[in-house]
Amino acid sequence: MVTTLADTRRAQHIAERVPDPELPMLTLADLGVLRAVTIAADGTVVASLTPTYSGCPAMAEMRAGVAARLREAGFDRVAIRTVLDPPWTSDWITATGRRKLAEHGIAPPLAAPMRPGGPVPLNLSPTRRTVACPRCASVDTEETSRFAATSCKALWRCLTCREPFEYVKEI
Incomplete structure (x- = not known):
């Protein structure tokens, strides 16, 4: 099959x-999990996705969503690949994605910590973050729960406007 x-x-x-x-x-592009889309010599569309973290329960839905949309668009043969290397980082969320999160009252992640090659150092001290409120932009905020509706988010509260908000954790 010839593809263009x-x-x-x-x-x-x-x-x-x-x-x-x-x-x-x-979108999956905003989130940075869509790594590539190619068409193989036999005409199969191959979409490559990277999970946000190992065991992410949303991956099955992501794979199904991409496959369904491609088939609806007339691509008969579709394959979804999971790519684990390099691992996803919250730094891959696009500027548009970060803006959309904030517009929906979810604080986008801070920059992910640098990970030099080799073992990851263990830090037993609490991590100190300054997370701005997505509603009023105040940095007078506090974490209320390390876990929210999904494992990749935490619950925070603004001490200025008193509104609770979710924060996408940096990975």
Whole structure:
């Protein structure tokens, strides 16, 4: 089967628009989990996804969503690959994705910690973060729970406007 660059671009465009099942205001491209879309020599569209963390329960829905959208667009053969190396980092969330999170009252993650090659150092001290409130921009905030509705978010409260908000954890 002969495929064109236009076919690959169309498949990429379709896959980029698939919403994240847990944060539906974001697309998989906004979240940074859509790594690549290619078309194999036999015409199979291959979409590569990286989970946000090992065991992420949303991966099955992400795979199904990308496959369904591509098939609806007329691509008969679709394969979804899971790519684990390099591992996803919250730094891959796009500027558009960070803006969308804030617009929906969810604080985007801070910069992920630098991870030099080799073992990850163990820090037993509490991590001190300054997370700005997505509603009023105050940094007078506090974490109320390390876990929220999903494992990748924490609950915070603004001490200025008194509003609770979720924070996407940096990874």
